[in-house]
Amino acid sequence: MTAYxxxxxxxxxxxxxxxxxxxxxxxxxxxxxPATIALGPRATPEAIARYAAKxxxxxxxxxxxxxxxxxxxxxxxxxxxxxxxxxxxxxLERLGFSxxxxxxxxxxxxxxxxxxxxxxxxxxxxxxxxxxxVISVATIAVPSFLVSIxxxxxxxxxxxxxxxxGAGEPGDLGDQFLHLxxxxxxxxxxxxxxxxxxxxxxxxEVMGEPYIRSARAFGLKxxxxxxGYALRVAILPTIxxxxxxxxxxxxxxxxxxxxFARPGIxxxxxxxxxxxxxxxxxxxxxxATALYILVVLISDILIAMLDPRVRDSL
Amino acid sequence: MKxxxxxxxxxxxxxxxxxxxxxxxxxxxxxxxxxxxxxxxRLDGDNNVLDxxxxxxxxxxxxxxxxxxxxxxxxxxxxxxxxRPSQYVTKLEQRDPTHIDFELVDGLAWSNGYGxxxxxxxxxxxxxxxxxxxxxYFDALETVEVTGDLTGTIVLNQAFAPFIMVTLCxxxxxxxxxxxxxxxxxxxxxxxxxxxxxxxxxxxxxxRVVFERNPEWTGPLPDFDRIExxxxxxxxxxxxxxxxxxxxxxxxxxxxxxxxxGAMPDNTAITTAGQLQYMWLGMNTEHEKLKDIKVRQAIxxxxxxxxxxxxxxxxxxAKSHGIICPGLLGHRTESSYxxxxxxxxxLLDEAGASGLELTLRTLNNQERMLAAQIxxxxxxxxxxxxxxxxxxxxxxxxxxxEEKGDTWKELELWLMRYGTVPDPYEATQWFVSDQVGIxxxxxxxxxxxxxxxxxxxAETDGAKRADIYLRMQQIMEDTxxxxxxxxxxxxxxxxxxxxxxxAPSGELNYRRFNLA
Numbered sequence: 001m002t003a004y005x006x007x008x009x010x011x012x013x014x015x016x017x018x019x020x021x022x023x024x025x026x027x028x029x030x031x032x033x034p035a036t037i038a039l040g041p042r043a044t045p046e047a048i049a050r051y052a053a054k055x056x057x058x059x060x061x062x063x064x065x066x067x068x069x070x071x072x073x074x075x076x077x078x079x080x081x082x083x084x085x086x087x088x089x090x091x092l093e094r095l096g097f098s099x100x101x102x103x104x105x106x107x108x109x110x111x112x113x114x115x116x117x118x119x120x121x122x123x124x125x126x127x128x129x130x131x132x133x134v135i136s137v138a139t140i141a142v143p144s145f146l147v148s149i150x151x152x153x154x155x156x157x158x159x160x161x162x163x164x165x166g167a168g169e170p171g172d173l174g175d176q177f178l179h180l181x182x183x184x185x186x187x188x189x190x191x192x193x194x195x196x197x198x199x200x201x202x203x204x205e206v207m208g209e210p211y212i213r214s215a216r217a218f219g220l221k222x223x224x225x226x227x228g229y230a231l232r233v234a235i236l237p238t239i240x241x242x243x244x245x246x247x248x249x250x251x252x253x254x255x256x257x258x259x260f261a262r263p264g265i266x267x268x269x270x271x272x273x274x275x276x277x278x279x280x281x282x283x284x285x286x287x288a289t290a291l292y293i294l295v296v297l298i299s300d301i302l303i304a305m306l307d308p309r310v311r312d313s314l
Numbered sequence: 315m316k317x318x319x320x321x322x323x324x325x326x327x328x329x330x331x332x333x334x335x336x337x338x339x340x341x342x343x344x345x346x347x348x349x350x351x352x353x354x355x356r357l358d359g360d361n362n363v364l365d366x367x368x369x370x371x372x373x374x375x376x377x378x379x380x381x382x383x384x385x386x387x388x389x390x391x392x393x394x395x396x397x398r399p400s401q402y403v404t405k406l407e408q409r410d411p412t413h414i415d416f417e418l419v420d421g422l423a424w425s426n427g428y429g430x431x432x433x434x435x436x437x438x439x440x441x442x443x444x445x446x447x448x449x450x451y452f453d454a455l456e457t458v459e460v461t462g463d464l465t466g467t468i469v470l471n472q473a474f475a476p477f478i479m480v481t482l483c484x485x486x487x488x489x490x491x492x493x494x495x496x497x498x499x500x501x502x503x504x505x506x507x508x509x510x511x512x513x514x515x516x517x518x519x520x521x522r523v524v525f526e527r528n529p530e531w532t533g534p535l536p537d538f539d540r541i542e543x544x545x546x547x548x549x550x551x552x553x554x555x556x557x558x559x560x561x562x563x564x565x566x567x568x569x570x571x572x573x574x575x576g577a578m579p580d581n582t583a584i585t586t587a588g589q590l591q592y593m594w595l596g597m598n599t600e601h602e603k604l605k606d607i608k609v610r611q612a613i614x615x616x617x618x619x620x621x622x623x624x625x626x627x628x629x630x631x632a633k634s635h636g637i638i639c640p641g642l643l644g645h646r647t648e649s650s651y652x653x654x655x656x657x658x659x660x661l662l663d664e665a666g667a668s669g670l671e672l673t674l675r676t677l678n679n680q681e682r683m684l685a686a687q688i689x690x691x692x693x694x695x696x697x698x699x700x701x702x703x704x705x706x707x708x709x710x711x712x713x714x715x716e717e718k719g720d721t722w723k724e725l726e727l728w729l730m731r732y733g734t735v736p737d738p739y740e741a742t743q744w745f746v747s748d749q750v751g752i753x754x755x756x757x758x759x760x761x762x763x764x765x766x767x768x769x770x771x772a773e774t775d776g777a778k779r780a781d782i783y784l785r786m787q788q789i790m791e792d793t794x795x796x797x798x799x800x801x802x803x804x805x806x807x808x809x810x811x812x813x814x815x816x817a818p819s820g821e822l823n824y825r826r827f828n829l830a
Contacts, residue, residue: 030708033718037708047368047447082362082370083503085519094520156558164558165551166544167521261546261555263520271359271547276708 077283087283105188117199136193202234243299247292367446375485411473476737572628588818610794616658626684636787644783678704714755
């Protein structure tokens with residue numbers, strides 16, 4: 001297990017490094033002078049010179065990359081072009097909002113999607129299975145940004161039951177929860193369908209296994225067979241899916257964060273791209289990527305702990 | 315060492331618990347209604363640099379207007395903008411074309427124990443601006459002479475009529491506390507080292523800015539106790555928040571403005587701040603395909619501007635007839651050409667330009683692309699094939715600048731929009747001869763235009779200035795290189811029981827908002 005852990009960690013770090021290089025190269029391939037793009041067409045020569053010096057633009061690109069990676073390893077992701085605030089601080093200020101949205105979104109999707117999948121699997125080819133299938137495909141098909149807008153129009157503008165914008169009053173958990181409901185609903189909806197379909201497929205496979213038939217033959221209660229034996233095995237591919245889903249949600253939250261004017265990593269990246277604030281874009285994308293890789297790593301480790309067979313493969 | 319193990323049963327139990335914790339954050343508080351005189355507005359981004367010398371502009375100017383002194387402020391008189399002395403001065407007078415005398419109100423305190431507002435603060439503030447990122451606003455400033463604790467004279471190095479209107483009323487005219495700024499290292503970014511205004515300032519990045527009553531403020535009190543500025547980047551999200559009752563005032567996009575004008579939401583009014591944007595279709599007079607003025611004039615007559623205003627802007631913008639915007643001296647109300655496809659075709663035939671193919675470059679946003687497509691159809695009707703080339707803002711703003719590459723040689727047609735200040739001189743400065751290859755992408759020169767530009771800056775008689783700028787726009791139009799499109803407004807929807815106050819360029823001044 002320890003060897004597996006080290007191999008996965010090494011691979012993850014290599015991926016992060018590759019992402020840094022690609023990201024850095026992409027930003028330098030954008031047409032136009034980086035300083036002019038960032039500061040606007042009528043920036044003074046003094047401001048452009050100050051920016052160029054601050055961003056090490058007077059150095060060769062490979063040297064800029066080395067400086068960036070060296071600083072990033074120590075947690076220094078540079079400073080905001082305009083406010084000169086540390087990018088790391090800006091990211092940390094927003095990380096909690098994104099994470100709470102991701103956890104809440106995936107949380108309610110799992111709470112609803114996994115039982116739905118089980119239900120469909122234990123009653124295959126019945127009206128219950130068909131309805132579950134329709135619901136699942138429908139939730140997968142509707143894009144999250146559309147769900148966000150509809151939710152906003154119905155529950156905030158029309159009914160005025162829920163707040164439309166922001167993340168709630170700092171320190172007021174109740175208000176923050178209210179502000180989380182619609183964004184979490186929007187980002188999690190598609191995952192209800194994904195999880196339901198995945199659990200159904202896995203459960204159907206497992207339910208046909210001899211040990212399940214044996215358990216039934218011994219007269220165990222259906223709930224014990226389903227949740228105590230079948231789901232324990234069927235959940236394995238779902239864990240991988242949830243792991244990938246967490247990573248995907250980190251980037252999917254950008255729609256919800258923009259539409260609901262909610263602070264978060266996605267909105268930070270979007271605003272920074274719009275303002276051509278490249279150090280912030282670079283830092284925030286790097287952190288989002290690292291989080292994605294971390295979540296996938298954790299899900300891989302969990303699978304390895306649950307299923308010893310995968311420890312021999314990378 | 316203990317082995318790291320888990321079971322599937324533990325995993326399921328933990329996942330369920332985490333999901334429940336994520337969903338149940340606490341007892342929701344439904345109490346969201348505002349109490350007291352609270353104004354809730356939208357900010358389109360964080361305030362990154364509050365220092366007037368190094369700010370980006372926009373909402374940063376709005377913050378300065380609440381927390382820093384200014385010598386003058388904008389006033390709207392009917393459809394035009396002018397200025398008046400601010401609450402911080404007892405006197406602000408232009409003694410002669412190069413001297414402006416001022417006297418500050420006595421006893422206005424800076425926060426954080428920095429004493430009271432002094433004439434030396436004015437001198438410090440304006441002199442430092444001459445070497446700042448906004449130095450262009452202070453090109454005409456020679457120095458500020460301090461003649462007493464509260465009195466001084468702004469000395470200009472040349473007669474510059476718009477100085478008060480353009481510089482003193484706007485963000486660069488904000489006065490900072492000399493000692494506080496020096497203590498902060500000579501510059502500041504996201505917080506004011508000292509304030510002297512009716513509101514204090516606090517910001518939560520990415521979320522909101524809050525202005526609350528400044529207990530040390532002894533000047534006139536504004537109507538609202540507290541201003542909550544919510545950071546909402548997208549104007550559409552802000553409009554929905556307004557409709558959901560969570561904002562009292564928001565900027566409006568063109569399509570929403572058209573919708574509101576058709577069916578105004580309850581308790582809502584619309585106020586237009588100013589229309590200080592001017593957009594045109596530009597033509598490169600030096601390009602082989604467009605060298606003949608008859609071809610350019612044909613294009614002037616071929617473009618149906620009314621269709622662009624309706625199709626791309628939902629008829630919410632003013633039709634343009636030049637570069638001087640509505641409400642300013644020298645604004646034109648008609649052009650010497652009109653939409654006339656038959657005349658356009660005739661001019662094209664006269665020029666012998668058959669099978670002409672042109673490229674139209676535009677910024678890749680929705681309105682510009684729609685406008686470009688309408689122009690494409692208009693020109694196709696007279697036999698000109700146009701290829702629309704959408705360009706991202708980085709390369710777009712470098713297209714006509716010679717030192718940024720060779721694109722300027724290939725430029726044929728482009729859709730351009732500039733913003734301006736509430737004085738006509740600024741819009742004209744980009745078209746003088748020495749701007750060819752910089753911002754005069756149409757690449758024409760005219761001695762009379764250059765001479766009039768200098769005269770317009772020095773002239774203090776309003777009527778004479780208006781004539782100068784009218785003539786300058788006629789010269790531009792006669793080159794055939796311009797099809798004037800529109801002036802986009804800065805429009806705000808707000809509760810009908812609130813009167814809002816906005817600068818011509820759209821910055822809101824919350825301290826001058828009134829509650830009915």
